[in-house]
Amino acid sequence: MQKPVSITAISSVSPLGINSASVWGNYLNSESCIAEREFGTTRAFVSGLSPVEVKKVALLRESDIKYKSLDNSVLYALCASRDAVEQAGWGKGTSFGINIGSSRGATGLFEKYHRDFLESGKTGTLASPTTTLGNISSWVGHDLQTDGPQISHSITCSTALHALLNGIAWIRAGMADKFLTGGSEAPLTPFTIAQMKALKVYAREAAEGYPCRALDMEKKSNTMVLGEGAGVACLEEGKKDNALAYVEGIGYATEVLQHNISISTEADCFQKSMKMALDTVSPEEVDAIVMHAPGTIKGDLSEYNAIRKVFGDRMPALTTNKWKIGHSFGASGMLSLELAVLMLRNQEFIPVPFGLKQKTPQKLEKILVNAVGFGGNAVSVLLSGK
Template identity: 65%
Template sequence: MEKTYNKISVTASGVLSPLGSNQVSVREAYKNNRHYLTKDLFNGEELFVGRLQEKDLEIAGEIRNGDPKYASLDPSVIYAILVSRIAVREAGWNEEKDFGINFGSSRGATELFEKYHKEFLEKGYSSTLASPTTTLGNISSWVAHDLQNEGPQISHSITCSTALHSLLNGVAWIRSGMSERFLVGGSEASLTPFTIAQMRSLKIYARDIAADYPCRALDMEKSSNTMVLGEGAAAMCLERGVASNALAVIAGVGYATEILKHNISITSDAVCFQRSMKMALKGIDPREVDVIVMHAPGTIKGDLSELRAIGKVFGDHKPALTSNKWKIGHTFGASGLLSADLAITMIRDQKFVGVPFEEGAGIRGPIRKVMVNAVGFGGNAVSILLEAPEKYLKE
């Protein structure tokens, strides 16, 4: 008999991306075939990026102005506070203070780092708040302060798989019996000149500013790299067992790393993904997986290696494949949970959300299980298997 206490429910989700921060509008945005990337100037050159909507920047501004202590915080911290408030409110945790928090970021306080470093180069000294506002633990500490939380607080950075590593940590704490609830998340505000320059130096950034779809994630015929950088954040509330208000149930988790050949290496058939997906599927027939939300950043090697890994694990069974990076860009440390939110959207609506330029990737019938993948520099892969609660399958 299946042990339900090993399962963990996602009872709420708070998101912030170029699609918005309101779940209803985000779900509606996934129904159309337009991307939400915009052109902007960086170092004198026009490029595509995934910027937040003006109304969401106003909400972030209200949070910043609502407390004098928030005035000096990096946008990545403000975004984390914003999505955490949404998730906690939706989960009904407003009066609950004893839950864990794990919030991470790939790049961290990017805007402040660049600001304070420039100041140092120009003046020869640094501002008083330079260190406390750019330390990595800054994110979870301020989220905990804002929520008046009394549970454990964890921050980390595991490149682009950061948000799903937050979820892994939450699962581990709950399964260990050390916590009944955990708030997990990732936040990224890295649309800065130096960060964009770093991505362009790797030769992976999209160059075609006239393209209908500048990021060609899942297009296995593309002849150039098409990654586009986006900003955003996501937070999810996890609770032990199968909750009546569950948006999805975590049926499996997996993780793996690869032996590095160079700083950004990943094998041609993504051995790390093969291992993480197999771990997440432990005890589950791969044929039960209906959809995979791929990491698929829009690079030639990255997309293809993940597709090959899926072929190795799933064989003749071909789950429907999708990604949201063509729509919102690659949000680095936040991307894994924004992908998980897409998975939850498909589970709630029982409707597959595909990639418009990738034909024949749809699905018929109920969406029962969705796998979500994320990987970062260094070959740190995470796979999460989400299961639809019965209430969505009966509607």
């Protein structure tokens, strides 16, 4: 097993609140953050930022004239990154790398500029630089004044955890001492909602008060719901005294595509990524898994089948946060990682308030976190609290 990597800070901008205390407090109640809103000529269930966070983002936008033209996906990443580096004690002059990705990127600005183009045949001067995927990491680098590498990528819904893998690779290669990794997504726009509805995966009703029925294995229809936000983690080599948790293992795998959004019945990609992440760790040592579980019939079931294949009769406790905050695409993996870290720190398992009947673990020492993107691009990360 390779040397562990410390997570010395983790921060998010999400419907759950503006700091770890509010995030954890929201996880302790069984209410969903999902509500129905209007998008153009239609209505849809979504999970948006809280009013407090909307105000925080607005203040950031107004704080610098250069920030007024940025997409929300960039501003969310800026907010989360500022908080994370402050937590980690990475003061001015600290050199660290940045890898923050996104599935959709500047969706809001893309739609705005494209609408302007259809109406006038022209587009704004800043249309190109403010809609490139690379502008998330580059603006975070500018804001934090670091001289390390600044990388962006898009691997759909596993983007944030792929960023974490990349940061670990740089650290273990000796090319960086510290890395800021994560994902950001601002997809609550009419065109993005329409795309998801066209795939026939979107929630249409709020069964028992929960529009997204992630991990409900009895559901008869798909119930995915979009959420927004950003999540980032500060990584450092070795076991640091100020670590919140340690990355003990990482795994990744892909599948042979059958169609654009395919995944096999027993999620072969997840079986491979989980086994790689476990490495020499016995499956019996894993106390819980934060699943990707997007709330679709096949997505939830295939991941569950993969876990059964890997763990057999010794199943860890299973959970997900999609029922509460929706699916934030490229940011979702880091928000799942945040839930795992908080459970390790507070020694309390957060269950899904419906669906699976399972025993609550008495201890939480090792938690596995899963994410997968369109086409079976899976990542698994094994965390420990010791």
